[in-house]
Amino acid sequence: MELNDKVYNQIVQLCDIGNALIEKGQVDKAIESYTEALDLVPLPKNEWETSTWIYTALGDSYFYNGNYELAKSHLYNALNCPDGASNPFILLRLGESLFECGELDKAKEYLLRAYMLEGYKLFFDEDDKYFQLIMDMI
Template sequence: MEINENAHDQIVQLCKQGDTLFDKGQTDKAIESYTAALDLVPLPKSEWDTSTWIYTAIGDTYFHNGDYEMAKNNFFNALNCPDGISNPFILLRLGESLFECEELDKAKEYLLRAYMLEGYKIFFTEDDKYIGLIIDMI
């Protein structure tokens, strides 16, 4: 089952627009673009590859906005979409969001999963506090 071509083209365009807005620091407008793209994905959204990357983009934007609760919610949604559970970036950002929400036991779980898939390199550009949470476990 595939999303029809017209809807797919609109989704791609809205996500590109969201990426551009994010890069310009217009994160609220980026979230609007990503959400509009997500609205075009058929139900149940968790069955579509497209949803994996849209939820990830929304979650990452909320993370950069400092809205860690919304980031966490979107990363959990992405995790439940195709290949989400094996995506190291989703696991990393989910762990970081949980850390910021002071859910440290859950944060450890997802940060450790990201580490197991990608190793230390996934943490290179991240704040040291995140790797510090799991350093005694690796």
């Protein structure tokens, strides 16, 4: 399914604004922009490709804000959207969010899946604690 061009362009514009705000360190304003973009996606949201990257952006933003519960929620949503389950970044950030929520068994599962898809390079710029959690499993 494809969104009509007008709606798609509005979504892209709002996400571009969100991305620019992230680069400026204005995470809360970026979240507002991403949320506005998500509101434009028709129901059911999990059937649209655009939802995959919007939920991912929201999850990533909440992760950097330290709101790991909301990060986890949005990343689970992203996982259930088109191509979400095979996206190494979604798996990584979900694993990290689960780690921060104290859900270590689930964190291991998603971090290991991310590693299996992308290898160590995905973890290179991340805190070592996440890779250390799965080192003995590799």
